[in-house]
Amino acid sequence: MTDTDIFGQQVPVLIRNVRLNGKTQEIYLDGTGKIGAVSEKITEHDAEFIIDGDGATVLPGMINMHTHSPMGLMRGYSDDMQLFEWLSTKIWPTEAHLTEDDIYWGAKLACLEMIRTGTTAFNDMYFKMEQVANAVDEAGIRACLSYCMIDGGNHDKFESEVNVMESTVKNIKNRYNSRITAGVSPHAVYTVSEEGLTWCAEYAREENIPIHVHLSETEQEVKDCVAAHGMRPPAWLDKCGVLSEHCIAAHCCWLDADDITLLAKRGVTAVHNPISNMKLAGNRALPYPELKKAGVNVALGTDGASSNNDLDMFGEMKTAALLQKFFWNDPTVMPAGEALQIASPNGAKALGIKAGVIAPGYLADLILIGRNPLNVPAFNTDSNAVYATGGLAVTTTICNGVILMNDGIIPGAEEIMQKAGSVAENLVRRATAQ
Amino acid sequence: MTDTDIFGQQVPVLIRNVRLNGKTQEIYLDGTGKIGAVSEKITEHDAEFIIDGDGATVLPGMINMHTHSPMGLMRGYSDDMQLFEWLSTKIWPTEAHLTEDDIYWGAKLACLEMIRTGTTAFNDMYFKMEQVANAVDEAGIRACLSYCMIDGGNHDKFESEVNVMESTVKNIKNRYNSRITAGVSPHAVYTVSEEGLTWCAEYAREENIPIHVHLSETEQEVKDCVAAHGMRPPAWLDKCGVLSEHCIAAHCCWLDADDITLLAKRGVTAVHNPISNMKLAGNRALPYPELKKAGVNVALGTDGASSNNDLDMFGEMKTAALLQKFFWNDPTVMPAGEALQIASPNGAKALGIKAGVIAPGYLADLILIGRNPLNVPAFNTDSNAVYATGGLAVTTTICNGVILMNDGIIPGAEEIMQKAGSVAENLVRRATAQ
Numbered sequence: 001m002t003d004t005d006i007f008g009q010q011v012p013v014l015i016r017n018v019r020l021n022g023k024t025q026e027i028y029l030d031g032t033g034k035i036g037a038v039s040e041k042i043t044e045h046d047a048e049f050i051i052d053g054d055g056a057t058v059l060p061g062m063i064n065m066h067t068h069s070p071m072g073l074m075r076g077y078s079d080d081m082q083l084f085e086w087l088s089t090k091i092w093p094t095e096a097h098l099t100e101d102d103i104y105w106g107a108k109l110a111c112l113e114m115i116r117t118g119t120t121a122f123n124d125m126y127f128k129m130e131q132v133a134n135a136v137d138e139a140g141i142r143a144c145l146s147y148c149m150i151d152g153g154n155h156d157k158f159e160s161e162v163n164v165m166e167s168t169v170k171n172i173k174n175r176y177n178s179r180i181t182a183g184v185s186p187h188a189v190y191t192v193s194e195e196g197l198t199w200c201a202e203y204a205r206e207e208n209i210p211i212h213v214h215l216s217e218t219e220q221e222v223k224d225c226v227a228a229h230g231m232r233p234p235a236w237l238d239k240c241g242v243l244s245e246h247c248i249a250a251h252c253c254w255l256d257a258d259d260i261t262l263l264a265k266r267g268v269t270a271v272h273n274p275i276s277n278m279k280l281a282g283n284r285a286l287p288y289p290e291l292k293k294a295g296v297n298v299a300l301g302t303d304g305a306s307s308n309n310d311l312d313m314f315g316e317m318k319t320a321a322l323l324q325k326f327f328w329n330d331p332t333v334m335p336a337g338e339a340l341q342i343a344s345p346n347g348a349k350a351l352g353i354k355a356g357v358i359a360p361g362y363l364a365d366l367i368l369i370g371r372n373p374l375n376v377p378a379f380n381t382d383s384n385a386v387y388a389t390g391g392l393a394v395t396t397t398i399c400n401g402v403i404l405m406n407d408g409i410i411p412g413a414e415e416i417m418q419k420a421g422s423v424a425e426n427l428v429r430r431a432t433a434q
Numbered sequence: 435m436t437d438t439d440i441f442g443q444q445v446p447v448l449i450r451n452v453r454l455n456g457k458t459q460e461i462y463l464d465g466t467g468k469i470g471a472v473s474e475k476i477t478e479h480d481a482e483f484i485i486d487g488d489g490a491t492v493l494p495g496m497i498n499m500h501t502h503s504p505m506g507l508m509r510g511y512s513d514d515m516q517l518f519e520w521l522s523t524k525i526w527p528t529e530a531h532l533t534e535d536d537i538y539w540g541a542k543l544a545c546l547e548m549i550r551t552g553t554t555a556f557n558d559m560y561f562k563m564e565q566v567a568n569a570v571d572e573a574g575i576r577a578c579l580s581y582c583m584i585d586g587g588n589h590d591k592f593e594s595e596v597n598v599m600e601s602t603v604k605n606i607k608n609r610y611n612s613r614i615t616a617g618v619s620p621h622a623v624y625t626v627s628e629e630g631l632t633w634c635a636e637y638a639r640e641e642n643i644p645i646h647v648h649l650s651e652t653e654q655e656v657k658d659c660v661a662a663h664g665m666r667p668p669a670w671l672d673k674c675g676v677l678s679e680h681c682i683a684a685h686c687c688w689l690d691a692d693d694i695t696l697l698a699k700r701g702v703t704a705v706h707n708p709i710s711n712m713k714l715a716g717n718r719a720l721p722y723p724e725l726k727k728a729g730v731n732v733a734l735g736t737d738g739a740s741s742n743n744d745l746d747m748f749g750e751m752k753t754a755a756l757l758q759k760f761f762w763n764d765p766t767v768m769p770a771g772e773a774l775q776i777a778s779p780n781g782a783k784a785l786g787i788k789a790g791v792i793a794p795g796y797l798a799d800l801i802l803i804g805r806n807p808l809n810v811p812a813f814n815t816d817s818n819a820v821y822a823t824g825g826l827a828v829t830t831t832i833c834n835g836v837i838l839m840n841d842g843i844i845p846g847a848e849e850i851m852q853k854a855g856s857v858a859e860n861l862v863r864r865a866t867a868q
Contacts, residue, residue: 075810076817080759080769113807278756279821281765309821310808315749322712322753323760325514331715335514372826373547374744376509376851377858383510387713387743392806392826417810424811 007411008140010402011048012036018053018368019381020358027058029364033178033400037360051396051406053368057381059340060356061120061365061399062313063347066212066250066271066301068126069135069143070098070106072113073424074306083218083280091306094431102427104131109420110311111139115410117312117391118367120399123248123271123301123351125185125212127164130171133180140404142365144351145172146183146212151196158196165200169207179400181209181351186242188214189225189233194240201241210246210351213237215270216259217251218282234259243268248350250301252291253277253284260287264294269350272342274323275316276303285327288320288334299347300339312391317343321386336386364401369393441845442574444836445482446470452487452802453815454792461492463798467612467834471794485830485840487802491815493774494790495554495799495833496747497781500646500684500705500735502560503569503577504532504540506547507858508740517652517714525740528865536861538565543854544745545573549844551746551825554799554833557682557705557735557785559619559646561598564605567614574838576799578785579606580617580646585630592630599634603641613834615643615785620676622648623659623667628674635675644680644785647671649704650693651685652716668693677702682784684735686725687711687718694721698728703784706776708757709750710737719761722754722768733781734773746825751777755820770820798835803827 006013012031017024020038028045030036037045078090098106103126114122121142124132129145136143147168151158165184172182184207186192186200204211216222216233225233234255237243245267252270255263263270272286291298300320302311317339324334345356355363369375372393375384397405404410440447446465451458454472462479464470471479512524532540537560548556555576558566563579570577581602585592599618606616618641620626620634638645650656650667659667668689671677679701686704689697697704706720725732734754736745751773758768779790789797803809806827809818831839838844 073811075822076812076814079814079817079821080755080766082765086765109807109810116807275756278760279765281759281763281767283760283763305822309817310823312808312824315752315824318749319753319756321514322709325715326712326717326757329715329717331516331520331713332514333715371851373543373550373847373851374746374826376543377507377855378510379858379862380510380513383513383743387513388509388739389744390746390749390824390826392808392824413807417805417807421811424813428813 003406006049006403006406008402010400012046013049013051013401013403014042014045014047015051015053015058018056018058019378020058027358029398029401031401033364035358035360035362035364038358054370056368056370056395057375057385058358059367059369059385060344060358061367061397062118063299063344063351063356064114064119064122064301064311064313065248065299065347065350066273066303067122067124067311068304069110069122069124069132070103070126071304071306072109072311073102073106073420073427075309077306077428079309094428097427097431098128100128100131102423103128104135105420105423107132107135108139108416110305111135111141112410112413112416113311114141115139115397115404116394117314118394118397119311119313120365120367120397121347121351121353121355123183123212129168133172133175136180137175137177140402141399142179142353144181144183144210146185148185148187149196149200150187150191151193152191153193158193161196162199165203169209182207183210183212185212188221189236190221197237197240197242204246210248211242212248213242213250215249215252216254219254219284222254232256232259234262238262238266251277252286253282255287257290260290260294260296264296269297269299269346271299271301272320273301273303274319276307278319278323279307285323288324289328297346297349298342299350300342313343314385314389314391317386336380336382339386340382365399367394367398368396370395437840440483440837440840442836444834446480447483447485447835447837448476448479448481449485449487449492452490452492453812454492461792463832463835465835467798469792469794469796469798472792488804490802490804490829491809491819492792493801493803493819494778494792495801495831496552497733497778497785497790498548498553498556498735498745498747499682499733499781499784500707500737501556501558501745502738503544503556503558503566504537504560505738505740506543506745507536507540507854507861509743511740511862513743528862531861531865532562534562534565536857537562538569539854539857541566541569542573542850544739545569545575546844546847546850547745548575549573549831549838550828551748552801552828552831553745553747554801554831555781555785555787555789557617557646563602567606567609570614571609571611574836575833576613576787578615578617578644580619582619582621583630583634584621584625585627586625587627592627595630596633599637603643616641617644617646619646622655623670624655631671631674631676638680644682645676646682647676647684649683649686650688653688653718656688666690666693668696672696672700685711686720687716689721691724694724694728694730698730703731703733703780705733705735706754707735707737708753710741712753712757713741719757722758723762731780731783732776733784734776747777748819748823748825751820770814770816773820774816799833801828801832802830804829
C-alpha cells in the first residue's frame with residue numbers, strides 16, 4: 001500500500017523504530033483494531049503497510065474525558081469575561097441558534113483537531129448527539145456520546161428531556177459501531193431536578209452505560225446545593241443514585257474530605273479540567289493529592305473549546321501538572337508519568353475500553369511524536385511529552401488500527417476547516433442579528 | 435528567488451494575503467531589515483521574493499525576556515523535584531561540566547527552538563556567552579546577552595567575575611552586529627555581594643546597556659534579604675543602584691505594594707515567568723493587576739528549558755493569562771490582547787529596539803501562523819494566538835527582514851538536533867561519572 005492508500009484502511013501494520021519506555025521497539029497492529037505484538041524485532045508478519053518511526057516517541061492515544069465537541073464553533077468568539085455574563089450574553093444566546101448542520105460541522109472540526117493533536121477517544125456531553133455520532137463515525141476516532149439533560153426543575157421539560165435522552169441512546173446503540181458508545185448526562189445538580197437526576201441514574205443502570213455529569217465546579221454550586229438540599233453536591237448526587245463506578249464527574253474542584261471519601265467509596269472517576277478552571281477563575285484546583293491518596297480514578301479533559309480554547313490534551317497535561325504543583329505548593333505533585341496516566345489509561349478505565357496501554361491485546365489506539373526542536377535531548381520521553389512539546393508535535397495518529405493521520409497529513413482536513421469556519425461565522429451572524 | 439535560495443538573504447520581500455488587526459493586508463519588507471509598508475494592496479515594489487500567506491495570521495515576533503538558552507541541554511534530565519534538591523543534586527553538578535562546545539550547541543538548539551516557535555529576540559543570562567553570541571549570529575535572530583555574575587560574597591571571586599563580565603561585554607560589542615547586544619547580569623540579591631551589585635549597576639550605566647537580574651522569585655529570598663539587609667529585595671537593589679529604566683527584573687512574584695511603587699518610580703521592567711513559577715511551586719504569581727495599575731512595563735519570558743521545559747512563548751502567553759486569572763480570581767485579568775502585549779512590544783521597549791509592532795519603520799521581525807484545526811474559526815486572531823494554538827503552529831519566522839523559517843522549514847535543523855542531542859547525553863555522562 002502507498003502512503004495515500006493507507007488512510008481509513010484497517011490492515012496489518014508494522015511500526016518500526018519507535019521509542020517506548022526507554023527502548024527502541026517495533027509494534028505490530030493485527031489488522032483487527034488491536035495491537036498484535038510489541039518487541040525489539042518483529043521478523044514474521046503480514047503487514048501491508050510499514051511505518052518507519054525514525055526514532056519517534058510512541059504513546060497511547062490521549063483520551064479526553066470531558067468536552068463539548070461542537071463548541072469549537074464558538075472558539076474565540078468571547079473570552080476574558082465573568083462566567084455568568086459570558087454564559088448569559090454570549091454562549092447561551094449563540095447555542096440557541098445551533099442547527100443540526102452546525103453541530104455536525106462543529107463535531108467534524110473537533111474530531112479533526114483531536115486527530116491532529118493525538119487524541120483517539122473522547123467523552124462528550126452536548127445535544128443533537130446523532131450529528132456528533134455521524135462526525136465521529138466518519139472521523140474514525142472513538143467517543144462516548146451523551147445527551148445533556150437540563151430540566152430546570154420543570155416537570156414538562158423533564159418529560160421531554162427523557163424522550164430526547166432515550167431516542168439519543170437508541171440511535172447510538174442502533175449503529176452497532178464499536179467506536180461509538182452512548183452515555184447519559186444530567187448536566188449538574190443546579191440545572192437538573194431530583195426526578196431528573198434519579199431518572200438518569202436509573203436509566204444509565206438499565207442501559208449499562210456511563211453517566212457523565214458536572215460536579216462541584218464552582219464554590220457557588222456547593223453553597224447553593226447545601227442551601228437547597230442540606231448537603232454538598234456529591235452527597236446529593238449519591239442520594240439520587242448517580243454515583244457509581246459508571247459515573248464520570250467533571251471538574252471536581254470544590255471537594256472536601258467527606259466528598260472525596262464518598263467518591264472513592266462509589267468508584268467515581270473525577271475528571272480534571274485545569275485550563276477551563278483557570279480561564280474561568282474557579283479559585284480552586286481539583287484536589288489531586290487527596291483524590292490519589294483515597295484511590296479515586298482521576299482522568300483528564302479539556303472541557304469545550306470556548307473555555308480553553310483548544311482540545312489539545314498535551315497542553316492540558318502540562319497545565320494539570322503545573323497547576324497541581326502550584327496550587328498545592330509542592331513541585332513533586334503530579335510528576336510527568338502521572339500526567340500521562342490521567343490523560344489516557346485512567347480515561348480508558350472509566351470508559352471500560354481496553355486502551356491507554358501499548359501492549360498485545362490492547363486496542364490499536366496510538367500516536368507518534370516525531371523529533372522536533374522541542375523534544376531534544378531525549379533523556380525522558382515522558383517529561384518531553386508532558387512539559388516540552390504540544391499536540392501539534394504529534395505526527396501520526398492511529399485509532400482502532402486505522403491510520404487517521406500520517407506525517408501530519410489528514411485527508412479532507414482543508415474542507416472541514418473551511419466549512420466549519422463558514423458555519424461558525426454564519427451561526428454568530430444569526431445569533432447576533434436583530 | 436526560489437524557496438530554497440531565500441533563507442538567510444536580506445532582500446526586499448512582499449508578504450501577501452495575511453490577517454492583521456482583523457483585515458487582510460500586504461506587508462513589504464524593504465531589504466534593509468525594516469518594514470517598508472503595510473496596506474491592503476501594495477502594487478509598486480521591488481520585492482525579490484513573495485510570500486503568499488494564504489490567510490495566515492501575522493504577528494510581531496515574540497520576545498523572550500528571561501531565559502538561560504544553553505539549559506535546553508538539560509531539558510527533561512530532572513523534573514518534579516523540590517527546588518533546592520533539584521538545583522544542588524542535578525542542575526549545578528551538571529553545569530559544572532559545561533564546556534564551550536556544550537554552551538555553543540545548547541544555544542544553537544535554543545535558537546532553533548525559538549525560530550520554530552516564533553521568537554525573534556531573547557534576553558539571555560548565562561556564562562561563556564561568547565559561544566551563545568556565535569550561535570545567535572549564525573541563527574539570525576536577536577539577543578541581548580549577559581554574563582551572569584555570582585560572587586557569593588567572596589571578594590576574590592568578585593574580582594575574577596568583573597574580569598569575565600568586562601571581557602564578555604567587550605567581545606559582544608566588538609562584533610558590531612546590530613542583532614547582538616550586551617547586558618550585565620548580577621544573578622540575584624542572595625548570590626551577589628553589595629560590591630558586586632554596586633559594580634554591576636555602575637558598569638551597566640557606563641556601558642549604557644541593560645542590567646538583567648532575578649528578583650523576588652521566592653518567599654525565602656525576600657525573608658533572607660530582610661534578615662541580611664533590613665530591607666526587601668527591590669529596596670536593596672535600589673540602594674546598590676541597580677534599579678533604573680535599564681533594569682530587567684525576572685520573576686517578580688513576591689512583591690508588596692511598596693516594592694511595586696519603587697519599580698514603577700525607577701522604570702524597571704518586570705518579567706513574568708509563569709510556567710517556571712508554577713513548575714517549581716513558587717506559591718505566588720507576579721502581581722500583574724497591581725503592576726499594570728502602577729504603570730510598570732511587564733514583559734514575558736520562559737526561563738530556562740530545564741524548568742519549563744520549552745522556550746515556546748505561545749505556551750507562556752496562555753499560561754500567563756490563565757495563571758493571572760486564576761491566582762487573582764478574576765477571569766477578566768490579562769485578556770488575550772494584553773498577553774500579546776507583554777510577549778512582544780513590552781519586551782522591545784525594555785531592550786530599546788523598535789520592534790513588536792507591524793508598521794512601517796519598525797524592524798522586520800514578524801511571524802506567520804498558517805491555518806490549522808486549532809485556529810478555526812477566526813473570530814479573534816488574538817484570542818486564537820494566545821489560547822488556541824501554540825508555537826508549533828508558527829509556519830514562517832522572519833527576523834531583521836531575513837526569512838529564517840518558511841513553511842515550517844529551517845535549513846540545518848536536523849544537524850543541530852542531532853548534535854545538540856549527543857552533546858547533551860555526553861554532558862550528563864561526564865557529570866554523573868564517578
